[in-house]
Amino acid sequence: MNISLRITMALIIPVIGSLLFSGVLLFQRMQVVSEVNQLQKLTSLVPVVSAMVHELQKERGMSAVYIGSNGLSFADRLPWQRHLTEEKKKALLAVFDRFDAEAFSISLQGKIKKTQTKLLLLDGERKDVDILKSSVSKIANYFTITIANLLSIVDESATLSTHAEITNAIDAYSSILQLKERAGQERAMGSGGFSRHLFRPEIYKRFVELIAEQKVFLDSFNTHATLEQKTFFAQTMVGATVDEVERMRKIVIDSPITGTTGNIVNSYWFDTISVKINLLRDVENRLADDLVVQANQIKKKAWNVFIITLGVVVAGFFLTAVMLFLIMRSITRPLNHITRATQQVANGDYEVDLPCHTSDEIGVLASNFMKMSFTIQEKEGHLEKAVADLTASYSHEKVLKNKIEESINKIEAASRAKSEFLASMSHELRTPLNAVLGFAQMMQYRKDEPLMPGQKESVDIILTAGASLLNLINEVLDLAKIEADRTTINLDTVDAVKIVSDCVLMLTPLAQKRHIKIKNMVSSASAMLNTDPNRFKQMVINYITNAIKYNKEGGLITIEGSITDHGFLHLSVTDTGIGIAEKNHPNVFEIFHRFQINPHISVEGTGVGLSVVKLLAARLAGNVGFESKLDQGSTFWLELPLLSNKNVLIWTDDLRVGIDQIDFDHQCFVKQINKISVMSQNDEDINAAIDELLKYFAHHFGKEEAVMRVCDYPDLELHSELHKNLTTALNNIIQKWSDQPSGEITAAMRDFARELLIPHMHEDQKYAKFTVGKERQILDVMVDIDNVRNHTAEKMSVNRESKNAITQPDLKKLKNIIFVDDEQHVLDGLKRSLRGMSDEWNMDFVSEGEEALGLMETKPYDIIVSDMQMPTMSGEELLGKVEQQYPSTARVVLSGHVDQDTTYRLVGSSHLFLSKPCSTELLIDTMRKSISLSNTQGLTSN
Ligand code: ADP
Secondary structure, X not given: OOHHHHHHHHHHHHHHHHHHHHHHHHHHHHHHHHHHHHHHHHHHHHHHHHHHHHHHHHHHHHHHHHHHOOOOOOOOOHHHHHHHHHHHHHHHHHHHHHOOHHHOOHHHHHHHHHHHHHHHOHHHHHHHHHOOOOXXXXXXXXXXXXXXXXXXXXXHHHHHXXXXXXXXXXXXXXXXXXXXXXHHHHHHHHHHHHHHOOOOHHHHHHHHHHHHHHHHHHHHHHHHOOHHHHHHHHHXXXXXXXXXXXXXXXXXXXXXXXXXXXXOOHHHHXXXXXXXXXXXXXXXXXXXXXXXXXXXXXXXXXXXXXXXXXXXHHHHHHHHHHHHHHHHHHHHHHHHHHHHHHHHHHOOOOOOOOOOOOOOHHHHHHHHHHHHHHHHHHXXXXXXXXXXXXXXXXXXXXXXXXXXXXXXXXXHHHHHHHHHHHHHHHHHHHHHHHHHHXXXXXXXXXXXOOOOHXXXXXXXXXXXXXXXXXXXXXXXXXXHHHHOOOOOOOOEEEEHHHHHHHHHHHHHHHHHHOOOEEEEOOOOOOOEEEEOXXXXXXXXXXXXXXXXXXOOOOOEEEEEEEEOOOOEEEEEEEEOOOOOOHHHHHHOOOOOOOOOOOOOOOOOOOOOHHHHHHHHHHHXXXXXXXXXXXXXXXXXXXXXXXXXXXXXXXXXXXXXXXXHHHHHHHHHHHHHHHHHHHOOOOOOOHHHHHHHHHHHXXXXXXHHHHHHHHOOOOOHHHHHHHHHHHHHHHHHHHHHHHHOOOHHHHHHHHHHHHHHHHHHHHHHHHHHHHHOOOHHHHHHHOOOOOOOOOOOOHHXXXXXXXXXXXXXXXXXXXXXXEEEOOOHXXXXXXXXXXXXXXXXXXXXXXXXXHHHHHHHHHOOOOEEEEOOOOOOOOHHHHHHHHHHHOOOOEEEEEEOOOOHHHHHHHHHOOOEEXXXXXXXXXXXXXXXXXXXXXXXXXXXXX
16 A cells, blocks of 8 residues: 555545535535425514404404495495405415425424415305395304414414524514404404494403503514514504594493593594504514515525525635645655665665755655665665675685695695505515514524523514514504504493503513612592593503603602593693703703613603604593603503593594595594694683584595595485585684683584584485595595505504403313415515414415415314415415305404504405514414304404
């Protein structure tokens, strides 16, 4: 509904109201006019009636005199009078015929009817008079009743009038008519009396009554007449005639006493009173004229009022219509201008000109709108400039961002390449070293060719230095694996107290060598952890070993444990050793950093141990730290989550997607979220940590989607949607954080990881199968990751610690062992190394799978030890066949290079692993362990 229509609607009700009011007013005025019309008709009747009355009165008097004088008096004047009466009668009847009595009242109608009937009898009455058949009383009776009828019409007119002025005028007029009628009757009575010279008592009585009645009607006249009329009456009804009538009346009134009528002649009386009656007739005429004039005036006035009212109403309507039009125009016109202007602005054209300069609200609106469009125009200009600037800086930013991302990828890849390089180089080093050690051991153990004392010394040096080198290589390899996040974590419920005391027990001999006392204060109360037992042990050993190595002779080592508020075991190893200078503190956990300042204390070491501890702790959702003072000692501590701590997240192999880069990212998320969730909100690094997490998120999702794209992953869109949702969810949490940092929000981040991120990693596993055969393309999309290769299966290799855990089997009989390797020097080395075991084991050495299977048909073997990469039949195939045909034979892999997938498959087939090169001691231990577990499924040596 537009504005004009609404204004019309708003005004329509008052307009209709005033229309109705005007209509009612006009109707009332119309009614007055029509009433006045009726009144005029009624008043027009009155003079005709009174003229008739006048003539009848005269005829009545003459007829009475005629009869009373037995036809002597008025015989000559009566016919003329009758003619006059007839003329008035004709006029009256004509008026009656035209007059619509029904429009007034039934009573008036009846009275007219009665009069008409009475007048029809007039001729009959006259005939009786002519032949003197009628009496005075009879003829007087007829005329009097007829006149009374006529006068009653006038009276009725007075009652029918609704107008006070007219009613009064009619009443005054009627009073004069009645008075005149009584005077007429008086004339007749007097005529009778004077003609007999005697007023009989009934005539006398009537005569006196008539005089009294005239007085009454005179009073009535005085009541209703106007001042002018009364003056006119007083001025008219004076003079000799009036006095003469009064004199004769007195004679009549006194006649009963005087007994005489004063010899007054009948005709003298008649003529004299007739003059007086004529005077009354003048008054009557004057009143009749007044009545007509008054009626006309009233009618005119009523018409005038009606016309004025009509004029006012029409003018009012016209004015209202004009006002309405003007008001609507004054509102809608500027509004239309504003509407057009807003459309113009909406279409982007701000050059608006509003021709609306009023000071009302619309004017203010228009001028504000003009200001607003001007401001918008101005701002748009600024905005355009800002957008242009922004676009320029954005593209610059984008270039920078791309460069940064590229750098990140390069650094990441370089770091991984370094780890990969270290891992593979370690293998390359271990193979010849294995040969060196093997031959040195062989020389040492050969009973048939014992060494000369000098030679023995040299071989011992070779063996010691070789073992050191092997240890270094193993440690570097271990660290490289952890760093490359390819270490398999086997979570378990771990009794920390027990493991710590095992470690103490194991390392006590080493401590004793330097007279160092180890004080294990870790309480006997239970501290159950959710961690990898071997890795935990490795960390504790590293700490205690260092506390021994870098202690002073006869020093003390104190091991303490406590539970933190966050649900972690806090384990500390304190020594009273050389300590670390403060300047070196930042590099303590960095690889290859060694700070031995005392040249007299030569301590063996590689500078890798602490790095391993730190990386492992991070993988196991833990944390490390230390305090140290030069020459006073150090406290190295480690925190790992308790079993009861459900808040930490530990990335395990079941979350593996199968693409190293992606898995690496996932681990980073988990580590970072764990890190944040234990940080306090006041921690100065927390914001940086959160920022890092967000950045890594975006970086990773981009990487993941790129991989999916090259793999033609069908649900890419759906997956990107999930990424968006995850990013939004994380952003929401971080937004809350920036609004009001709190511990609840860091907890929310952890919950986010558990409830959304971890399930998402499982979801990621869906696209892993689409990556098969696309390795090349995946590598291509990852910037600068050409060095990324399938890594070796060193996860499964036996490390330094595990050998201590192996228990000695109960050897009752000679065990059959078969070794398979395509490299002859490896077989030779094994033969030499294990020569001393021939009293326990019966050993066969073959160079290919077929040959091994052939031999296995001839006798039962307890163990088969096989290389993986062999030309005719691969180690995997061979071991698979052995598993099927000889399930009781324990299967051991001895390999320098096993790819990741093979490793997982082999883990599933319950094999033991040894990585080349390995020490004779380890080889023997592993063999023994294999024998003891030969029929047990699902165990590994690590
Ligand atoms: P390694 O002991 O093989 O040299 P680590 O990574 O275990 O390597 O230690 C790195 C360096 O940190 C050590 O070389 C030593 O200088 C210093 N360090 C480690 N533990 C202690 C300790 N308990 N007291 C003093 N110095 C230590």
